[in-house]
Amino acid sequence: GEDVEQSLFLSVREGDSSVINCTYTDSSSTYLYWYKQEPGAGLQLLTYIFSNMDMKQDQRLTVLLNKKDKHLSLRIADTQTGDSAIYFCAEKDEGSSNTGKLIFGQGTTLQVKP
Amino acid sequence: DAGVTQSPTHLIKTRGQHVTLRCSPISGHKSVSWYQQVLGQGPQFIFQYYEKEERGRGNFPDRFSARQFPNYSSELNVNALLLGDSALYLCASSVGRGGNYGYTFGSGTRLTVV
Numbered sequence: 001g002e003d004v005e006q007s008l009f010l011s012v013r014e015g016d017s018s019v020i021n022c023t024y025t026d027s028s029s030t031y032l033y034w035y036k037q038e039p040g041a042g043l044q045l046l047t048y049i050f051s052n053m054d055m056k057q058d059q060r061l062t063v064l065l066n067k068k069d070k071h072l073s074l075r076i077a078d079t080q081t082g083d084s085a086i087y088f089c090a091e092k093d094e095g096s097s098n099t100g101k102l103i104f105g106q107g108t109t110l111q112v113k114p
Numbered sequence: 115d116a117g118v119t120q121s122p123t124h125l126i127k128t129r130g131q132h133v134t135l136r137c138s139p140i141s142g143h144k145s146v147s148w149y150q151q152v153l154g155q156g157p158q159f160i161f162q163y164y165e166k167e168e169r170g171r172g173n174f175p176d177r178f179s180a181r182q183f184p185n186y187s188s189e190l191n192v193n194a195l196l197l198g199d200s201a202l203y204l205c206a207s208s209v210g211r212g213g214n215y216g217y218t219f220g221s222g223t224r225l226t227v228v
Binding site: 004031033035041042043044045048088090093100101102103104105106107 | 145159170208220
């Protein structure tokens with residue numbers, strides 16, 4: 001079945017760039033998403049990318065998509081302490097009759113050290 | 115404009131009891147999805163409702179049920195609670211059925227079963 005995998009933990013220094021990686025299995029996914037979850041909170045949509053794009057930039061966020069390798073990455077430039085959170089990669093499950101079902105990875109905990 | 119609102123925020127129930135969780139989508143959003151997030155894992159899809167009809171169901175037992183009302187709000191019901199049902203239950207809404215531009219999540223209901 002479909003699966004999304006992420007590394008579990010990343011630690012960076014404030015001001016550095018962070019790169020969070022994700023691999024997915026469903027080659028027919030049309031949309032891929034990055035969500036952020038702060039402690040005790042719900043999920044915040046950071047950005048999404050359509051499968052016919054290789055890159056999307058939104059202020060400090062850059063998403064790269066390698067469809068051949070089914071690899072997605074999120075780069076955060078000039079990482080701040082407020083970026084400390086869990087980041088989830090998700091793919092839209094195209095095999096579910098357009099339910100909009102999202103398949104999430106386990107999440108990457110980003111720790112930003114001052 | 116209010117985001118997705120969920121109630122209650124926290125709940126403690128005893129094994130075998132029944133629970134009802136509530137969700138109000140963003141105004142104008144007709145699709146509501148429910149996810150279960152166990153501690154340390156990514157959210158798992160439970161249901162999607164669109165225009166008051168069930169459009170998708172995840173791999174959850176029949177103890178889980180839901181419905182959507184004419185005003186597009188939704189309830190998730192869980193019967194015969196098990197300790198393993200302890201989780202953060204997230205509701206997400208979207209304008210359309212396919213969620214192509216991402217779902218907006220609420221802050222969730224933290225359910226503890228003792």
